[in-house]
Amino acid sequence: MPQLAIDKDFLQEFAKLDKPVQNRVSEVFAKFERATHTGLHLEKITGARDDRFRTIRIDQFWRGVVLAPASGDSYTLLRVLPHDDAYDWARRRRASVNTATGGIEIRDVAALDASMPHMKRMAASAPTLLFEHVGDADLHRLGVDEQTLTFARTLTDPFQLEAAKGLLPPVQWEVLYGLAAGLSPEQVWDELGATIVEGSVDPDDLDAAVRRSSDRVLLVEGPDELMAALAHPFDLWRIYLHPVQRAVVEASHRGPARVSGGPGTGKTVVAIHRAHRLARAGRRVLLTTFTSTLAEELRASVGLLAETDGRGDAEEVLGRIRVEHVDRFAHRVFREEHGQPELLSPQRERRLWERVVADLGLDLSPAFLSEEWRQVVLARRVVSAEEYLAAKRTGRGRGLGAAHKARVWQAVTVFRELLAEAGLWTHETVAEEAARLLAAREARPFDHVVVDEAQDLHPGQWRLLRAAVAEGRDDLFVAGDTHQRIYGPQVSLAEVGINIRGRSSKLRINYRTTAQILGWSLGLMHGQSVDDMDGGLDSVAGCRSEMRGEEPVLRGWATWEKELARLVATVRAWVEAGVLPAEIGVAARSNRVVDQAVLALEEAGLPAWSLADGSVGDAVSVGTMHRMKGLEFRCLAVVGAGGGQLPAPRSLTPEDEDPGAHARDLLRERSLLFVACTRARERLSVSWHREPSPFLEAVLPS
Template identity: 70%
Template sequence: MAQLALYRDFLTDFAKLEKTVQMRVSEAFEKFENAVHAGAHLEKISGLKGSPFRTIRIDRFWRGVVLAPESGDTYTLLAVLPHDDAYEWVRRRRASVNTATGRIEIRDVAAIDASMPQLERMASKRQGRLFDHIGDADMRRLGVDEQTLAFARALTDDFQLEAARALLPQVQWEVLYGLAAGMSPEDVWQELGAAISAGQDFDTEDLDAAVRRSGDRVLLVDGPSDLLAVLADPFELWRIYLHPAQRSVVEATYRGPARVGGGPGTGKTVVALHRAFRLAQRGAGMVLLTTFTSTLAEQLERSLRLLAESSGDTEALQRVRVEHVDRLAHRVFRAEHGRPTLLDNTAEQKLWEQITAGLRDDLPPAFLAEEWRQVVLARRVSSAPDYLAAKRTGRGRALNPTVKSRVWQAVDEFRRLLDERGLWTHETVCEEAERLLTARAKPEFRHVVVDEAQDLGALQWRLLRAAAPEAGDDLFITGDTHQRVYGPQVTLSEVGVNIRGRSTKLRVNYRTTAQILGWSLGVVRGEPVDDLDGGLESLAGYRSEMRGAPPQTAALSTWERELDHLASTVRQWREDGVLPGEIGVAARSNRLAEQAAAALERTGVPVRLLARSGEPSESIAVGTMHRMKGLEFRCLAVVGAGADHLPAPRSLTSEAQDSGAHARDLLRERCLLYVACTRARERLSVTWHGAPSPFLADLGN
């Protein structure tokens, strides 16, 4: 039987084709039902004897380009282009097998050859070249072939290598990039260790076998129905694509907890998904894949299922439990105590007010509540002497011993009232769940994989530390503290998670264009942000290889005018071929999101509110900035980015009450805007009415 495959780069191009062309593509490839008929629909390219490329007719104007090896029955769809462009694409390119990875590579030979004379002329005027310090033997050992080697030997500057990213085979470019950045051949080998297979002698003429080894670049589909399912949602499938440079951290074996950091779009969530799936495939025990919110957990579960189906190994899913951290805490708690009687926010505030009324001191209820959470609970303070000695880093307001004793009196009374009335908070439920897990003779999980780690608090980290035994590959953590919009600052070593020497940072943004990324970075540039390990996080070297249109900003006179502008923007995106399911709209509050959704619905476009359904669909997703975490869209509109709404007044602790909490709240609001803007892949629109948010003051608005 013929095996049809899709080149992963094609998936993003397919999503940009007009709907009618997409339908024709699906119809054409339904003909690949068996090996007898598969070849009959493919046309050889005249004048290219021995070429493995073929074309297939889509309609009178469009042609598909297929890799069809002489031996074997795997047919890989590489591109769909207008007739003349398809034949030109074939004439310019060559397929080869990487000698180090054994995987298929497609390159633009003509573009590489055409650039050589100019590179040589530039090099002749310079004394040294970029890779003079690396020998040919090391290059070849890392999979650099003769054409790429000749190209590399002509380079004199880093910018030339950056410009060649689209020309060279991806893994070979990654090798050269690492060497140019100062890594030794051994370092590069380790960095791309999962992509480079030591000690194997691959047949470089067997393209069929190379395709089947190329799970990082090629998706095999099982018949026409599977093909149609993939092509129906290529954008969703692209979200689980693992780049070769990310594969090493997924495949690695660690002696303890490990952390992967990086800015938005660097693939941290994809790495977490693949890591959880790979650990499940190893079969050493159950894997917990967790995150902060239920919405993100649902997205992880959908993506994990898609990953398992695309890899053909659904059995491994039985060894992964996807569960957000609060749900884990409540599940463990209920198994022992039943359903807790929870104290809601309003009732908690009244309880603190009741306690402070008798203190006769300037201790606001909000300050005491935060002191209880950020110091007493976070640092496991259980007595007055412990509290007097406890560190209060980041709290902002200094307390002398006399005031501290009164604070402890209030906190102790609060805990006494909870116990007396049989009440629990989410924090105390988490605290009790950790105690129960620690007491278990046999842990439920062997591995824990954490996504969006920056939003977890100290209690949640201790819960996760107790969920798996301390051993190799126990905790795997991904996160970016510049995207913290929930939890307080946490130092992992203080909650029993030691990642020293086991941290990796991803620096290439695979989602957002350089224009959107650069603009969004301006929102948080210069802000001191911790790195979860006692230091400061840096976005230095963080970059995108994609280019596109700059973000569009607009100040409108009224909210109604802003909603009209939103409708006009969405209409233009749709006329440009963007599907409704590829468009997102973010606002700071539920009220603004609901009004934006209603305005779009009046224009006749399909809309869904993320607060009501996190499920993907063929409709425009509208939600709060918090709801946008973990999601991505081809086009995104941020509305209501004015001074009256961002920062949200109700989300700011009064500076007079608690200056430390006030500063953290401001940073959290700033990071929230940064998170929302970096959900956009290709186009970003940011609008406001009245004065702009102070977070936009330095961005030229």
């Protein structure tokens, strides 16, 4: 029985078609399976380089281009174009099967043939060639065929390869791009490893190739699934996963597993697909993250994924997934036993520590004691003086002798007594109590826990999640990037009962940001020691983007008024260039700067709203760097990146009070800027007044 497949490039173009054409495409292909079976005519194309291309009539003006296999039942819809354009597109191209991945490939043969004479002349006079260090055997092993190999041997500069992206088969282009970026053939092979086909590949079996190509082709199971795909053409993440992402989603492990990767590499997409896949298998899943805003986005995304996969059981699948941020989950478990907790405010906490310091006559600051309580006592579940004397104090910076430790423990004991007398709790102690309650139960509430933005959770929250699911196969799945940690402290998962050793994977290809923006942003973190949540150090080395664009625009101004005026001019220029206001973001360190930026844009006649106020439709989004977490924009302006604003003075523990906390605060502030800048997809502007932030020193032109 014929089955329709939808090519990824078509779905991207489908969104740009006029509504009547979209409707007609839906009508024609909704009955494709039945009509093809009864003999619907697919026209051959005179003069085509590949006689397996066909056209199908949409209406009098529009035609679809379909790849029809010589044998097999998979018909792939490649394009819908005006009549003449459809025939021209098909005549220029050829389909093939990648010998390494076994996947389907489409290439512009006419453009490659036309460029070859000029490319060969340039190569003949060039002192070096781009791939002269890579042998033919390695290129063939990586799936590079003869035509691409011939073209590659003429390249002299990476720019030529970038210009050829639309001509070459995507996987072969990615192989060449990786080699040009400095990866060895073995490293490129590792990245292709998730999709390498064992054994030989039949280069003429297009039907099998289409069925292997889930990264670019959707096999439609009937008209309902087709309609679901066409209803949301921009949400390609629902359908097409990179083979490496799909391998992570579908992998099964004996215990907890983790996926890491730089910004924009698709960690959240992987987490959503994995939660959905587990729920579809009939399992109870907790999908959780650090903040309520991110939890709402996860809830919307997993709902869309369930509703548009065309299987008609979305409500049943969603009923098995609880999407809830981790503090809300902790409080819900706590309330079941104790009722609503009375939370300790930061102001009252400081007053209590000041009272403890005064009553005991200590020479330690309230800030130091507060951090010691959180980072050591709570983090390591210390309950006695003996345990505290033996406890690790990794990252605390200030060493303590036995006598000092005794006095600290005395202060912690008094502080705990004050909390107990007043019936006060913190989010950390609520999480610890909830973890204790769950661990004491015979039955656990979930079969699997999937965690997004894992780097921001504190140890008590990890113990809660560990207690929420019994130890076993695929019990915990953790997604995060410690370079983007802006909330939680450094955590070793092994120390909170979560062993991921040997079950970690890393995503390296950035799908959000241009190479220029990504490279500049990575420079912000250069030289910083960042943990990997597993007892070692993490690295963003190898994280790359295959999209090219403009370099970030960096500019300092004499006054805040001039910087604001430039912000208005920048946003106006983006809008006049065709960027929608809703596709523009403005990030700042403080709420005060956010309010001033919103006012300046509104007074200039540009629609703007604060992320703190909720969505208002088609307007520029202005928010603090914290609120930018999880968002993305075509164009982004970071304002107020000056030395007096970033790092924010009030967010830094004085170095003489607590060197360890001071160092962590600095890294957290640097990570905030990194997170904000990597929200930009195409254009990034960074500005300041007076002196630039010290974080910018390494990335400003000398």
